[in-house]
Amino acid sequence: MNWNCTNTVERLSDYLDGALGSAEALAFPEHAAGCANCTQLVAQVSGLVARMHQIPPVQEPAGLVETIIAATLGPRKRQSASAGSLGWLSTIWQPRFAMGVVTVAASFVIIFQAVAGISGKVELNPANLFHVANRQVHLTYARSTKFVNDLRVVYEIQSRLTSPPESMSEPSPAPSSEPQPKDPPPSSDPREKSQATPHRDHHESCAAANVELAFLLTDSAAAPENLSDFALRRLP
Amino acid sequence: MEQDAQLVQLCVRGDGASWEELVRRHARRVHNLCYRFTGNSTAAEDLSQEVFLRVFRTLPSYQPAQGAFPTWLTSVTRNLLVDHYRRTRRDRLTDSIDDEATAPQIKDKRSTARTPDKLAEDSELSAQLQDGLAKLSPDLREAVILRDLQGLDYGAIRTVLQVPEGTVKSRINRGRIELARILNEMGVRPA
Structure with missing residues (x-):
């Protein structure tokens, strides 16, 4: 060749x-x-x-693979790999999760203590829980009703003892400096007349207040019909 | 090869661990190709990330019948390298004047730093080779890199470069001869 x-x-x-x-x-x-x-x-x-x-291949920069993985799959991949078996702890340490756990635990403690305090032992039967809760609601309502009634009595006594006689005799809530007319305007309704009549006499008014106090300090159910009407009318 | 095909299938189904394994297997090869072609570590790192981002997006379009996964991955890398070369052409023209002033100093520094250590010798040869590759035309450079540094066969290179096999052979041959001449002029003795 x-x-x-x-x-x-x-x-x-x-x-x-x-x-x-x-x-x-x-x-x-x-x-x-x-x-x-x-x-x-x-x-x-x-x-x-x-x-x-x-020639051996050039060593790639440290972290190149991790950067690519993070850019494609997201950073969560590396976190789960580095956290290992204790990775779930980070979830628990979140403030929102911890607050929720504490709230739920506190709710259970309150419920158990309330149930145990009333029935003497913890009953987790739903029917028992309902009865206990129903009874608690009614007891609370009754107590608050009695408290409001007692307050009304106390305020009534307080206002009678501290107010001047003029304001006591005035039925209207707003005090007026104008002199009362000597004669009330003529009225055809006998009820209006009967309401206006006791206010004109101071002594009569004081006597009625005493009766009313006696009534309020006793059981309202035993009060006579006319005194009950009178007391209701005078109360604010 | 079979492992690559399995990993690719799992990746397409959304398996993150398989994708991570695929990246770990091929990151060095991609980075080497980018570094040898650009001669710039920072650019090579950025381009490597860009390559895998594109692969991640286009992986479902990969058909194993068209070729092995490494060949397809090399094609993606090569296309991005061509884009990068065109983008940075203007920068290279302005930098070439500075290179002429600094190149002899670098050469002298390397020649005085010769040590008998094998690693240092490889590193020095690697750096000299990089300087020589930078002086080759892009067509010859990529052909030599794919054949002698990446170890691809002629068929795979033909697929990557999308040119006839005769052209591949011609470019590899001319590239080797030209690179040997350049290194000889640089004072690098053949083994």
Whole structure:
């Protein structure tokens, strides 16, 4: 085979990669051995290729893989991997979760104590819970009603003892400096007349108040009909 | 190869662990290709991230019948490298004057820092090779990198570069000869 320097240059990589045919594979080294330029070229290129195959790959920057994972899957992936078996603790330490747990626990303590305090033992039967709760509501309502009634009595006594006689005799809540007319306007309704009449006499008014106090301090159910009407009318 | 195909299938179904494994298996290869082509560590890191972001988005479109996953991954990387090369062309033209002034100093510094340590020798050769690759035209550079540094066969390189196999062979051959000449001029002796 007629081999020249151009052939060597063109087929150099085929020779190095072992891709030459059998006749070419014989002619290539034969020519190169007798040609100084080709010998140098083959030595340089084969040396370069051999060294390139030996060069270890460049180390990638630290954190490159983690950055890519975080950019594609999100940062949660790395957190779960680094937290390990104690990763669930971070969930519990969230303020919202802890507050919820404390609230629920406190609610149970209050319910159990209320049930135990009333029935003497803890009954978790729903019917029992309902009865206890129903009884508690009614007792609370009765107590508050009695408290309001007692307050009304106390305020009534207080106002009777501290107010001047003029204001006591005035039925209207707003005090008026105008003198009362000597004669009330004529009225055809006997009830109006009967309401206005006691206010005109101070002594009569005081006596009625005493009766009323006596009534309020006793049981209201036992009060006579007329006194009850009178007391209701005088109360604010 | 089969492991890659399985991992890709699991990734497409939404398995995060398989994606992480796939990234770990190929991150170094992608980063090396980017670094050898650009010669810039920061650009290589950014491009590597960009490659995997694109792969993550386009993984469902990958068809194993078209080629092995590493070949497809190399094609994605190469396309982004071409885009990057075109984007930074103007910057390279303005920087070339500064490079001529500083290059001899770097060369001298490296030649005085020679040590018998194998790692240092590899590192020095790697740096010299990088300088030589930077002087090659992009067509020849990518052909040599894919063949001699990435270890791809001619068929895979043809798929990646989308050129006939004769062109692939020609570019690899011319690239090797040109790189050897450049390194010889730089004073790098062949082994």
